[in-house]
Amino acid sequence: MTALPAALAITPPSHPLVGRVSPPGSKSITNRALLLAALANGTSHLTGALKSKDTVLMAAALRQMGVSVEEPDATSFVVTSSGRLQAPEGPLFLGNAGTATRFLTAAVATVNGTVIVDGDEEMQVRPIGPLVDALVSLGIEASCPTGCPPVTIVGKGSFGQGRVEIDGGLSSQYVSALLMAAPLGDGPVEIALTGSDIGARGYVDLTLAAMRSFGAVVEQVDAGTWRVEPTGYTATDLLIEPDASAATYLWGAAALTGGDINLGVEADAFTQPDAAAQAVIAQFPNMPAVIDGSQMQDAVPTLAVLAAFNNYPVRFVGIANLRVKETDRVHAVATELSRILPGLGVEEGDDLLVASDPDLASKLADRNSRVKIETYHDHRIAMSFALAGLRVPGIVILDPACTGKTYPAYWDMLAGLGVQLTAAD
Template structure:
């Protein structure tokens, strides 16, 4: 397949103008500072890692308060296709409106002869081939058109080196894995400079390989290092022996994976736009349950907001962010938390001083080319934004309303919502793409800006209750 076959499905450099179309979401512009408590659902990254480990464990696991979004439901459905039983159960105490837990029962043998829909979920498309190699039979993985432009090469090449029989499409989806029920495993060297998920994929399944797995990275620095630490810690939670003492090398010993009983932390990257609202509007947002210690990259929002002008307080009750009405630019390397780039870029476009975002060249291969998309969409609203080799430079400018395209990217949509807090007339295209990681974002956003104590709607995937809630903090 030629490189042209993997060109982006949307061209962020060609903007059609500010005209809105039916179905666009009018981003609310509040007439007063926000004052709210925002309760957010669980981490997508943790939910999908724990689902994979529970599927490979020796006994039944319980995942408490898991995220139910498109990405995690795709992962659950993919594992069900491989023979894993995943059931909804009421949480302890049967709290009204609480998200059901998941009971995950692994089969004696993962089955093949199935097709898996990866959607646009990087964790599904990159984690599952390493799991499918342990199945008995053929497993075909494919996804949305946009997923077919996201790189897979380091994962599939590494699996071949470890003894897995598979076919790919020039380093992209679709991928077909011919599972034999076991994988030899061993040592492999790869270049993970495009995504830390390449390393996590091999580590998560590696304990079940006959020789375990040793992964060595050779290339430019690995982005999003906290996500690898998250993978290592979830493996240790499940009893796996992991040695990460040597730089750029990770070793997982062959072993059984223990059953899990874990509570999923709130998703701190999804929290980013909500706590940013406090800074933009000069108000206050409280997020209960923000962990004192976490491997989530989204925790960097505390430092970012503090530097940009907010008062940030973390205590045993959670995180409270209060804006002063002033918003300053920032000079920051986001290599380890690149998923925050759209949120930071939106804040930067509203700041009174310049911003430089560095270290995020790899997000050109995320759900869309995020650097090109942010340059095009911020620029279309009047921002003085310049794309650099590995990031963005954003200078103060007067913004105006208009259409903000999202390119099927959930974080582009939430960036548009942040801009709308201060810029009237921002219309966000395809806001429902936020359901990839956060059910009912528009409702949750609106309720944050309202006075009444209300509850966000469910993901639509389960009738069992809401995925998030907002209440007035007045």
């Protein structure tokens, strides 16, 4: 579907979804690898990479700073760099790409000159203050008057040295940003959490693995402290694994239709934390009554839609961080579930309660009206609620093109499995 309409209607398939689908490359690993390759001296070949709005924005920002980023095919980047970023002529615009925005905010502290890191209206209300405060504590001149982008950084060519403390409770991306910039310090940098809470710790492990692939030396001092040596980075070739967050939609589609979708990779082969969702999805329609989403945050919308058809209600806990994603996903999921059936999704504090009904599909089978799902410019809301359309008639996804942020071929994938998609008013 090369040109997507403003709204897309989904017809529930009359057959189980069966086939082989290769998920796109991991967004999380691709954006880490692009940055680390840009900070490395030499040429790095990144294969199996994701080409989507988020990674395109990261690549464009790196080019603005003097890095050569070539794209020889649909899943590869060839990155050539001197190992140092140059001051760009204008602001870096990163749309609503949270990883790119947070990672570059720290990395550009190594530039000689002033850099402005900015994004779209949605990005300009996503918090970044804790990361900026951490940079300032290292002696780096950085400011964000609103606590959100735009951020102005006046770099002096180095990341400094010494100990820096960071509150990672709001986002693990703050911790990852500091870690990835630290090898460009004047001396060792010690990064310490101010508390025990950290959003999706598994993504920090993902960061450490990527850093070590490019030659960084990192020591885990204790559960909340890392010591990074000033080694810089060395160019390398890296094969990027498929995206586990994207895989959750495929696992969910198979579960909802009683199908069998072969991803070509087993769940336990993923290193990304969202792969933990597969074990929960495998229990459908008897998913647990309480699901802790703290360490698989991007999978929560998928799990919540499946929970609508579960045999008993499901409460999602540990998901407060979802309120500061591309949109307030706790509110968005509750609102859109209740658009399908009033009271289906309820916010209770920062928890999400899904009032599951295993007969939901049959109860709504004769409905003639359409349910227009507002996606809030959020790719994960669009993709997860498309799964509801596999069971419930009349589901219409507004702004389906927003899936291009991380999964440009999402609708083609569903169509390839035999799902009927039509333009809607």
